[in-house]
Amino acid sequence: MATGEFYALANEQGAAFGEAHAKSILMGEHSVVYGQPAIALPVTSLRTMAWIDRVEDSPVLFSMDGEVISIDELPNRFASIAAATRAALRKFGLPEQDLLIRLRSGIPPAAGLGGSAAVAHAVIDAVRDLADGALTEAERFELVQEAERVAHGNPSGLDATATRAAGPVYFQRGKFHPLRVGKKMWLVIGDTGVRGSTSIAVARVRGFVDSHRVRGQQLLDDLGDLTDAAVRHLAKGDITRLGQRMNAAQSALDELGVGHETISDLVTAARLAGASGAKLTGAGCGGCVIALADSVDHADLIAHAMMGANAVATWTVEVNPS
Ligand code: MEV
Numbered sequence: 001m002a003t004g005e006f007y008a009l010a011n012e013q014g015a016a017f018g019e020a021h022a023k024s025i026l027m028g029e030h031s032v033v034y035g036q037p038a039i040a041l042p043v044t045s046l047r048t049m050a051w052i053d054r055v056e057d058s059p060v061l062f063s064m065d066g067e068v069i070s071i072d073e074l075p076n077r078f079a080s081i082a083a084a085t086r087a088a089l090r091k092f093g094l095p096e097q098d099l100l101i102r103l104r105s106g107i108p109p110a111a112g113l114g115g116s117a118a119v120a121h122a123v124i125d126a127v128r129d130l131a132d133g134a135l136t137e138a139e140r141f142e143l144v145q146e147a148e149r150v151a152h153g154n155p156s157g158l159d160a161t162a163t164r165a166a167g168p169v170y171f172q173r174g175k176f177h178p179l180r181v182g183k184k185m186w187l188v189i190g191d192t193g194v195r196g197s198t199s200i201a202v203a204r205v206r207g208f209v210d211s212h213r214v215r216g217q218q219l220l221d222d223l224g225d226l227t228d229a230a231v232r233h234l235a236k237g238d239i240t241r242l243g244q245r246m247n248a249a250q251s252a253l254d255e256l257g258v259g260h261e262t263i264s265d266l267v268t269a270a271r272l273a274g275a276s277g278a279k280l281t282g283a284g285c286g287g288c289v290i291a292l293a294d295s296v297d298h299a300d301l302i303a304h305a306m307m308g309a310n311a312v313a314t315w316t317v318e319v320n321p322s
Helices: 003-009 076-091 115-131 137-152 158-162 198-211 213-236 239-256 261-272 296-308
Strands: 016-027 038-054 061-064 067-070 099-105 169-172 175-178 185-191 278-281 288-293 313-319
Touching: 016 115, 016 158, 016 185, 016 213, 016 239, 016 278, 016 288, 038 115, 038 158, 038 213, 038 313, 076 115, 076 137, 099 115, 115 137, 115 158, 137 158, 137 198, 158 169, 185 261, 185 296, 198 213, 198 239, 213 239, 239 261, 239 278, 239 288, 261 278, 261 288, 261 296, 288 296, 296 313
Parallel strands: 061 099
Antiparallel strands: 016 038, 038 099, 038 169, 061 067, 169 175, 185 288, 185 313, 278 288
8 A cells, every 4th residue: 555545544633642752861871871860851842743543454554754664664773663562552452453653753863862762652652542541650661661672772761751751850770850950041952963873882881881890980980979969050050060060971971982073073162152061962972962051142152153063953952940
């Protein structure tokens, strides 16, 4: 059946629906995998949406990027989407057939913004909607983690948590709580355009920690301490000190081996434009950089500087007092 016919079958009105947003890790990526704390923020302007319609005599089909692909033929890079779908269908006792799942995502893939966790959440919630069922937060988390394990081996659960969170969260070993923000601030996200692999980046850190045991452990502990300090600065609205902790975290992440020349370029440009702090966000080895600003005009200036240093896109996130 041609793509157009599937669109004709799909009934937007009656479609089951799910969505989720992107996330940005303020502090603690990689060290969180080793049980250290992390801080993440929702990026609600970037979203992934999933609609599910019933179709007849068909395997489960996905419509994305103008193509219709059956679940058994999804390329490997989409294996976690198939895993999320299968896990959710199993959970609700629905057969793996006669469904068309349409996906639209504004989250750049493999950029450190939680794209894989967000699409898993969206699909799982659409299946829940189709089944007219309910999921506790813990059940959702487990289903997304099942997909995330396919995407990158040993996920900490930070992405699964932050892509559903309504505000900044403190996360450690699967538990999380909302964080206090003392003063409005702005986070500028700059995309290097280099697509990284989370599993490769996580393996690189593992390689460093295994081959430099003392220094590796020291860096992980330092990242944990910097995250805890950042929690206090965030609560007080101390943008200067928060920025200093971000810069120190970037140095540690560079030493752990997940930096990249494009990250360094954007970090340098942001700091020269007066950012209080700048660092990679997410897995690194490319992906995105975040920079802290104390006004929207300052954020614009930093975004402009990042574009001048070859960022392919920037987004500004308001971090509101809470
Ligand atoms: C990826 O967004 C964050 C990492 O810390 C991996 C994880 O937490 O599972 C690099």
